[in-house]
Amino acid sequence: AQSVTQPDIHITVSEGASLELRCNYSYGATPYLFWYVQSPGQGLQLLLKYFSGDTLVQGIKGFEAEFKRSQSSFNLRKPSVHWSDAAEYFCAVGVSGGYNKLIFGAGTRLAVHP
Amino acid sequence: NAGVTQTPKFRILKIGQSMTLQCTQDMNHNYMYWYRQDPGMGLKLIYYSVGAGITDKGEVPNGYNVSRSTTEDFPLRLELAAPSQTSVYFCASSQQQGGAGELFFGEGSRLTVL
Numbered sequence: 001a002q003s004v005t006q007p008d009i010h011i012t013v014s015e016g017a018s019l020e021l022r023c024n025y026s027y028g029a030t031p032y033l034f035w036y037v038q039s040p041g042q043g044l045q046l047l048l049k050y051f052s053g054d055t056l057v058q059g060i061k062g063f064e065a066e067f068k069r070s071q072s073s074f075n076l077r078k079p080s081v082h083w084s085d086a087a088e089y090f091c092a093v094g095v096s097g098g099y100n101k102l103i104f105g106a107g108t109r110l111a112v113h114p
Numbered sequence: 115n116a117g118v119t120q121t122p123k124f125r126i127l128k129i130g131q132s133m134t135l136q137c138t139q140d141m142n143h144n145y146m147y148w149y150r151q152d153p154g155m156g157l158k159l160i161y162y163s164v165g166a167g168i169t170d171k172g173e174v175p176n177g178y179n180v181s182r183s184t185t186e187d188f189p190l191r192l193e194l195a196a197p198s199q200t201s202v203y204f205c206a207s208s209q210q211q212g213g214a215g216e217l218f219f220g221e222g223s224r225l226t227v228l
Contacts, residue, residue: 009154034216043118043204043219044157090156101147101172102217104156 002027004093004105012111013081021076021108023091032094033074034102035065039087047089050074061085086112116140120205120220127195127227135190135223137205145208146188147172147217148180150201157204163188195227 003026013019025031032051036044048059055067065076074091088109092102118139127133139146144165149157159172163182177199179191188207192199203223208215 004156036217041221043206043221044217045219046216049216101159101162102157104149104158106154106156 002093002095002103004091004103006089006091006105006108008108009106010109010111012113014113015083016080019076019078019081019085019110021089021091021110023074023076023105024072025074025091025093026072027093027095031074033065033067034092034094035059035063035074035076036090036092036104037061037087038090038107044090047076081110081112083112083114086110118205118207118218118220120203120223122223123221124224125226127192127225129195129197129227131195132191132193133195133225134192135203135205135225137188137190137220138186139188139205139207139218140186141207141209141218142185143207143209143218144185145210145215146182147206147208148178148188148190149204149206150174151204151222152201160190160203192225197227199225200227201225 005024034049035047038044047063048057050057050067088107090107091105095101121136147162148160151157158174161180163169169180205220206217208217
């Protein structure tokens with residue numbers, strides 16, 4: 001069965017520090033992979049997505065993610081975190097052949113210290 | 115552009131009461147979804163729809179019903195509210211199928227069952 005694991009429930013970083021959020025997936029075929037961000041009291045917003053091609057994808061707000069098939073990973077990175085990046089981040093895998101169903105990870109809550 | 119609109123934003127129900135969460139989208143998307151979000155659990159798919167008149171169960175459909183009479187609207191019905199249905203509910207829509215498209219989310223409806 002498809003699944004997504006985000007090993008870190010909470011992460012705290014200092015403003016200006018680099019960030020990496022981990023995501024591992026389980027899926028038999030080539031996955032569609034997504035990162036969404038949820039600000040407090042808001043719905044989810046798409047940060048970036050990977051379908052095929054270049055394994056390093058760029059997203060909004062200065063985020064990027066790298067697809068590593070050998071490690072079944074799709075980690076999210078940002079070189080310098082801003083206080084406004086404090087939010088919850090969700091990794092998701094798209095189930096191809098179905099009706100655009102996404103399987104979400106449990107999320108990683110990011111806190112940013114000034 | 116309104117996107118996906120959910121009402122109400124907050125609601126408290128007594129055990130056994132019924133209610134409907136409303137969802138409407140103005141992007142002419144064929145695909146619509148209801149998710150519930152529980153702390154530490156990510157998002158779980160309740161029901162989805164691939165077009166007017168067509169709905170299907172997701173991962174956690176028990177205790178809920180949906181209908182899709184128009185492209186724009188996808189209400190979620192709770193018939194006999196139970197404490198286990200205390201959660202934040204998100205409606206989403208997308209244009210593409212097959213797990214490949216971006217989902218657009220509403221801001222959520224926080225439901226408490228006492």
